[in-house]
Amino acid sequence: MLRIHMSGVDLSKVRMATRPDALWETILSFHRLRDRRGSAVFGKWRTETRPRLSAEVRLLAAVIPPRGYFPDFLTPSQEGSEPHGIDAGMEALRGTSPARVRAELALLSAERRDAARCPVGGDEEIARLVCALRGYHRAAIEPYWPHIRASVEADRAIRGRALLDGGAHELLASLPPMIRWRAPVLEADYPVDREIRLDGRGLLLQPSYFCRVTPVVYRDPRLPPVLVYPVTHSRAPVFAEPEPGPWLGRLLGNTRSTVLNAIGNGCTTSELALRAGVSLASASQHACVLREAGLIHTMRHGGSVLHTLTPLGGSLLRGGAPLAMS
Structure with missing residues (x-):
């Protein structure tokens, strides 16, 4: 069991990594x-x-x-x-x-x-x-790297929503099931017993594509605290490239480009329907086609799903400008 002890100061210094490391x-x-x-x-x-x-x-x-x-x-x-x-x-x-x-x-x-x-x-x-x-x-x-980054950005979208809805407490409570927020202690499944006291240093949350089952922390307690945790993978392998098929013809059209643009920094299917001015069923259908084309990434969160742009989808909206690797 891993136990990370947090003070009020530490909670105020919890932050999300902006991209994969x-x-x-x-x-x-x-x-x-x-x-x-x-x-x-x-x-x-x-x-x-x-x-x-x-x-x-x-x-x-x-x-x-x-x-x-x-x-x-x-x-x-x-x-x-x-x-x-x-x-x-x-x-x-x-x-x-x-x-x-x-x-x-x-x-x-x-x-x-x-x-x-x-x-x-x-x-x-x-x-x-x-x-x-x-x-x-x-x-x-x-x-x-584009697939890794898309998965991390999808995870960040979920954590960002939790932070906006309920602050740091909700953010920590939204982490994957192997991590449990029991204020003032963040507990996680771990192969050995570890006690970490942040002592006002805060905590960096680093989502990772290749982290699996349990989070990872530094062994040396003097290093800046970071918790590397696994992203939630979609049912379909992210590394699978979309095969050419009927989605290519279905992709064209003003409505679908409006839907793609409406996804922006991430939204649920209900929010997508409101933003694009289409029915819920239509929004779900458009999202399915965009996902098959490799333009969006969809992740289930609680009772809803969250759609985010992949690097390819973002590049298409920017007129073909590539997303730099960083």
């Missing part, structure tokens, strides 16, 4: 690569990714175990509120002191006998690790 997704995806579970969501990704990998996997396996603790320095802490892009994350990782690397690898070796032989420690080895992580990221994460 490239290194958290990279490290957590390496767990998923070696895990046979979650095939409905990750199966296609595993099948496509494995043939693209090379020798970097051996070095990464030495510092990232299949489960349990992995060194905190692999996911550099965020001093501000913004998650790291891949370049900033790699630069922060490269700046890790050898003393910290050795200390955290010592913690890892206490749980894994083979970690004592880990070929990382000095500046040269850190440079090799950075190179291996960048190569793995290029093969396993970069091709899927």
Whole structure:
């Protein structure tokens, strides 16, 4: 059980990450690569990714175990509120002191006998690790970044609504079922017992596509507090590309473009019907077609569903301007 103790000051400093963190997704995806579970969501990704990998996997396996603790320095802490892009994350990782690397690898070796032989420690080895992580990221994460970002943005839309409706208390209560808000303590399913006291530092909530089943926190209590938690995946695999089909012809038309524009920063089906000036049944039908076309992402939340634009849908509204990877 994980227990995060919050004061009133901490509640006022709870914040949501604005986008996925490239290194958290990279490290957590390496767990998923070696895990046979979650095939409905990750199966296609595993099948496509494995043939693209090379020798970097051996070095990464030495510092990232299949489960349990992995060194905190692999996911550099965020001093501000913004998650790291891949370049900033790699630069922060490269700046890790050898003393910290050795200390955290010592913690890892206490749980894994083979970690004592880990070929990382000095500046040269850190440079090799950075190179291996960048190569793995290029093969396993970069091709899927628009899908990862769309899932995180859909989760942010749900949390944002909760925050507007009931403040920080409602935001914490809206988190996935493995996380429970029992004021003043945030509890979560966790493989070991951990007590974290924020002591006025607040908490960064970081939704993650590749986090699964349980949230993740730093082992070192001195690092800025962050709770990485799994997004709720839609029933259809997000990584599945839409197949050409009858939706292409149905996509054209002024009404559907109005519906797409009305979705904006996210809305329920009822809100979509009001914004677009169509019936509830018509709004549901239009949303279904847009979802099949890969232009919106739909996530169930309580008794309703929330629609948000995918990067492709946003790009279409902007006249083809691409969404930058960050």
